[in-house]
Amino acid sequence: MIRIEEIIKYSQKLKLLYVEDNKEARETTFMILEEFFDDITIAIDGKDGIEKFRNDKFDLVITDINMPNMNGLDMAQAIRDIDQSIPIVIISAHNEENIFLRSIQIGVNGYLLKPINIDQLVNVLFQIVQKYKYIQQSKEAQKIANDSRKELEEIHNRTRDSIKYASLIQGALIPQKGVMNRYFKDHFVTWIPKDTVGGDIWLLEHLRHEDECLIMFIDCTGHGVPGAFVTMIVKAVEREIISKINNDLTMDVSPAWVMSYFNKTIKQLLRQETTNSVSNVGWDGGIIYYNRREQIVKFAGAETPLFYIDSNQEFHTIKGNRYSVGYKKCAIDYEYKETIIQVEEGMKFYCTTDGYLDQNGGEKDFPFGKKRFCNIIKKNHTKPMTELQTILQAEMAKWESFNPDNDRNDDMTLIAFEIGAKSNYIEHTTQEIIKYDGVITQNVIGVCMDNIESKISNMRLMGIISTITIEYCQNIMNYSKGARDTDTDNIISSGEIEVQNINNEYYEIMATNIVSTKDKAKIEPKLIEIQSLDKAGIKKRYKELRRSGENTHNNGGGIGMYEVAKISDNIEYKFKNINKDKYSFTIKSIVKIKKEKNEQKTKDLLYV
Numbered sequence: 001m002i003r004i005e006e007i008i009k010y011s012q013k014l015k016l017l018y019v020e021d022n023k024e025a026r027e028t029t030f031m032i033l034e035e036f037f038d039d040i041t042i043a044i045d046g047k048d049g050i051e052k053f054r055n056d057k058f059d060l061v062i063t064d065i066n067m068p069n070m071n072g073l074d075m076a077q078a079i080r081d082i083d084q085s086i087p088i089v090i091i092s093a094h095n096e097e098n099i100f101l102r103s104i105q106i107g108v109n110g111y112l113l114k115p116i117n118i119d120q121l122v123n124v125l126f127q128i129v130q131k132y133k134y135i136q137q138s139k140e141a142q143k144i145a146n147d148s149r150k151e152l153e154e155i156h157n158r159t160r161d162s163i164k165y166a167s168l169i170q171g172a173l174i175p176q177k178g179v180m181n182r183y184f185k186d187h188f189v190t191w192i193p194k195d196t197v198g199g200d201i202w203l204l205e206h207l208r209h210e211d212e213c214l215i216m217f218i219d220c221t222g223h224g225v226p227g228a229f230v231t232m233i234v235k236a237v238e239r240e241i242i243s244k245i246n247n248d249l250t251m252d253v254s255p256a257w258v259m260s261y262f263n264k265t266i267k268q269l270l271r272q273e274t275t276n277s278v279s280n281v282g283w284d285g286g287i288i289y290y291n292r293r294e295q296i297v298k299f300a301g302a303e304t305p306l307f308y309i310d311s312n313q314e315f316h317t318i319k320g321n322r323y324s325v326g327y328k329k330c331a332i333d334y335e336y337k338e339t340i341i342q343v344e345e346g347m348k349f350y351c352t353t354d355g356y357l358d359q360n361g362g363e364k365d366f367p368f369g370k371k372r373f374c375n376i377i378k379k380n381h382t383k384p385m386t387e388l389q390t391i392l393q394a395e396m397a398k399w400e401s402f403n404p405d406n407d408r409n410d411d412m413t414l415i416a417f418e419i420g421a422k423s424n425y426i427e428h429t430t431q432e433i434i435k436y437d438g439v440i441t442q443n444v445i446g447v448c449m450d451n452i453e454s455k456i457s458n459m460r461l462m463g464i465i466s467t468i469t470i471e472y473c474q475n476i477m478n479y480s481k482g483a484r485d486t487d488t489d490n491i492i493s494s495g496e497i498e499v500q501n502i503n504n505e506y507y508e509i510m511a512t513n514i515v516s517t518k519d520k521a522k523i524e525p526k527l528i529e530i531q532s533l534d535k536a537g538i539k540k541r542y543k544e545l546r547r548s549g550e551n552t553h554n555n556g557g558g559i560g561m562y563e564v565a566k567i568s569d570n571i572e573y574k575f576k577n578i579n580k581d582k583y584s585f586t587i588k589s590i591v592k593i594k595k596e597k598n599e600q601k602t603k604d605l606l607y608v
Contacts (some may be wrong), residue, residue, distance in 0.1 A: 006124055007234045010129040011036040017056075018042050019049035019072060020091070021065035029091075029116055033062070035544075036125060046070025048498040050078045060128060062089045062112075066098060073099070085129050085147075091116065109150055144243040152236035152269065173235050174203045182206075183213050183290060183346070185420035188389035192355075192412040199227020200353050200411035201234055205242050208249060211292035211423040214258070215415065218285035221327075224410050230281050237265045255287035255300035256338035259325055263334060266326030275328055282326030282361065286351055292423040297349065298499070299336040307350040307374060308341070309381045315320035315374065347419045350377055355410035356392075361399035365406070368399050374472050385416055415519075431455070432509070433499035440493045448473065448497065455501075461593065464567045465499060465507055468589050472511035473497055479523070480513045501593075506569070510588040520575055520583050523561070527573050527587075530565045538565045564589060 016037045020026040021044055033040055041056065043049035047069040061079060065072040076088050088115055090103055103111065110124035132147035139474040191202055199220040206213055216238065218228035220335070241261055245251055262283075266272070272280045274425035286306060289298040291323030299306045299319020299570050308316050318339050324330055358367045376395055392414060400406065433455050434448050448469055456462045476495035515523065530538060542562040565571050568589040577582040 001295045003347070004118075007122060007125050010037045010132050011125055014059040014129070015039045015057065016041065017049060017058040017061045017063075019044075019046065019061070019067070019075065021045045021064065021067040025064070025114070025451065027215070029338075032116060032118065032121060036121070036500055046072055046078075049075050053079055053082070057134070058086065060087050060089070062091065065090055065092045073102050073106065076103070078106060080107050082583050087131070089124055089128075092243040104154060107147075109147065111154075117181050144239060148236045148239040148243070151239075152233060152376055172313075173201060173203070173231065175202070179204055180417060182210075183420075184417040186385040186519045187415075187417040188385040189416075190389060190393065190412065190414040193409045194222070194355070194411045195224040197224060197228035198411035199223040200231060200355065200413040202413050202415060203235070203238060205238070207242070207253065209293075209425075211425060212253070212255070213290050214245075214255075215288040215290070216258075216285065217304075217351055217353060217413050217415055218283045219355065219413070221281040227411065230283065233266060233269065233281075234262070234283065236360065237262055237269075240265070251510030253289050253291075253298070255289050256289045256336040256340060258302050259302060259321075259336040263325045263330055263336075264332050267330065267332050270326075271332055272326065277328045280328045281409045282324050282330065284324050284534060285353060286320060288351070291541045292420070293425050295343050295419070297341045297343050297419075298334050298338050299341070300377070302336070304338075304351070304353070305370075307377060309348045309377070311344045311347055313381075315378050315381075317374070343419045345419055345421050348381055348416065349419075350416045351414070353411065353413045355408075355412040356396065356414055359396065359409050359412070360403070360406055361396075362402050368396065375470040382563060385418065389414075409456060429503055431501035433465070433501060435491070438494055440473050440480070440495055440497070445470060445473045447478055448499075448591070452499065461507065461591065464591055465509060467567060468509045468564050468591070469497065469499060471564050472509065472587065472589075474560065476511060476513040477589075478516045479519045504593060507592055508588060508592040510586065512584065512586040514578065514582050515575075515585045517581055517583065520585070523585070524575065526561050527571070530561060530571060533565075535566075538562060542566050567591070 014037060016033065016039065018026075018030065018040055019027060019032060020042075026042065026044075030040065030042070041052055041058070044054050045067040046063070048206060050070065051059070051064060061076070063072040063075060070078075072090055076298055077090060079086065084107070087109040088107070089112060090108050091112045091114060092097075092099055093114040100111065109128065112120050112124060123401050127146060147582045154349040174191060180189070189202065191200065192198075193200065198221050201216075201218050201220065203218075216234075218231070218234055220227050220234060224232070241258055245253055266282060271277055272279055272281075272283060286299060286301040286304045287304070290296075296306050299318055299320075301318070302323060302325045304320045306318040307319060307322070308318070310316060313529040318341075323334060323336065352373065357366065357370050357373055360367055362368075372395075373392075376392060377388070380391055383391070390451065396412075436448065437442065437488075438444075446580055452469065453464050456465060476497070477493040480493040480495055493513075495511060498508075499509045500508045529541070533541060542559070542565075545562060569592045570590040571587065572590075573585070573587040576586075578584055
């Protein structure tokens with residue numbers, strides 16, 4: 001049960017852009033909306049709405065459709081071109097298919113019919129505030145997941161009666177031609193729906209870096225419009241899966257886990273947890289994960305094999321799980337198995353849904369069969385992929401020609417790819433020496449020195465890093481204006497200090513704290529002067545200041561800044577205005593790690 005109080009708790013924090021040209025409707029709807037939103041900006045038509053959107057930052061847009069100057073859908077498209085993620089809800093007096101179709105193309109997140117009532121609004125806002133509620137934990141991941149859920153609900157409710165709409169959506173889901181060139185030396189893809197739309201779908205998703213991808217070839221229940229509808233569900237669930245993977249850099253991507261996620265989610269979404277369920281849809285097919293850096297292929301199949309030619313030109317078959325995905329007969333906690341293959345350049349992989357293998361033909365009107373398919377690959381695998389694709393299509397046409405009155409049995413999908421050279425990517429490593437955020441005291445500085453001593457064995461580097469760290473800590477203690485002690489009202493010397501070893505190439509020492517406008521005026525001229533000088537000039541200036549004794553911390557200064565600059569390879573700094581009295585001050589030193597002659601391995605370069 002949706003609790004309005006829970007929705008208001010979060011919707012009040014959202015900034016709303018409400019667009020409506022009709023004054024009476026605007027005032028009536030505004031009275032409803034102000035129960036949910038504290039910050040509402042009103043625009044009187046689409047042109048006014050897009051202008052206000054460009055000049056401000058909003059969390060949600062609710063708009064009428066039929067308006068002068070620019071209608072709501074055109075405005076929504078313009079907003080979507082600016083911001084792909086902002087939720088958009090449209091209001092219409094009519095439930096028209098063409099309006100709904102275009103709103104889906106734009107990426108609208110909700111749909112309200114006039115006159116608006118609380119129940120309608122609550123149902124739409126519930127989905128939006130759920131996304132906002134968890135945004136702190138995983139903003140991008142949760143947004144994509146919620147958008148996918150809403151997209152799935154839209155598709156489930158609207159697409160079954162519209163072949164034209166189903167065809168439009170399905171065509172947009174299939175990867176663009178040539179997308180596999182990014183990962184493979186050679187390839188081909190054949191995707192042939194039995195009807196205008198089909199139940200087969202293939203997907204390729206780029207993952208967390210340029211050498212990692214996921215390929216799915218899936219044969220959903222049925223073909224035509226029913227099959228196409230299931231492919232919409234598959235695509236929506238796939239977006240959730242890709243979101244989870246891309247937002248977890250430590251995840252070991254597993255096709256078996258992907259298949260299990262599909263199985264559980266489809267069963268729950270379509271209420272197929274028991275054998276008494278009315279619905280009974282799912283899919284057979286395969287999931288392929290390829291990592292070009294590690295040169296591995298992982299495969300999990302559902303009643304579907306994967307074929308490949310190894311580096312010795314030998315043919316292999318990897319059997320899939322003898323278990324489908326999502327059907328009501330499938331156990332919700334079934335554990336799928338996967339196969340991991342260490343690959344080399346020149347290895348070739350082949351996969352197909354059962355539409356090709358099960359197509360009837362020949363003199364006896366038998367299925368084409370797996371054996372015949374494999375023999376064609378064995379005989380022609382040395383040929384270019386496009387040539388093999390042509391041969392497979394010609395063999396199928398010949399097979400079907402024996403019975404010209406036969407209909408195509410099912411949709412057909414065939415994918416083949418050749419492994420290229422291993423990626424030359426070199427992984428960068430970072431070692432954390434110090435990371436502290438809080439009140440800076442002499443004891444804290446002592447702990448920092450202990451960390452540096454324990455993690456940096458090179459005495460020269462240890463001395464340099466220690467000197468810079470101490471100076472930055474003392475700056476925080478002398479200049480911090482970040483917070484006050486609640487008991488004494490005294491200013492607390494708080495800030496952040498961080499020391500890292502980056503890729504065993506250099507150390508980065510960075511400090512951040514709040515300073516007053518007055519202290520900024522003391523510090524900044526010194527830093528500007530430092531950046532204008534070369535190394536010799538910095539050393540000369542440092543000696544002059546030491547002799548004068550005028551630039552201690554107490555006298556407004558910072559001779560220590562010149563000492564830091566003298567031993568750093570580079571210094572960067574930034575002041576960011578907070579208000580008229582305060583600035584956030586960040587300063588960073590770079591100290592390069594210089595390899596000494598005849599040194600085989602520098603002891604202080606530790607790997608994470």
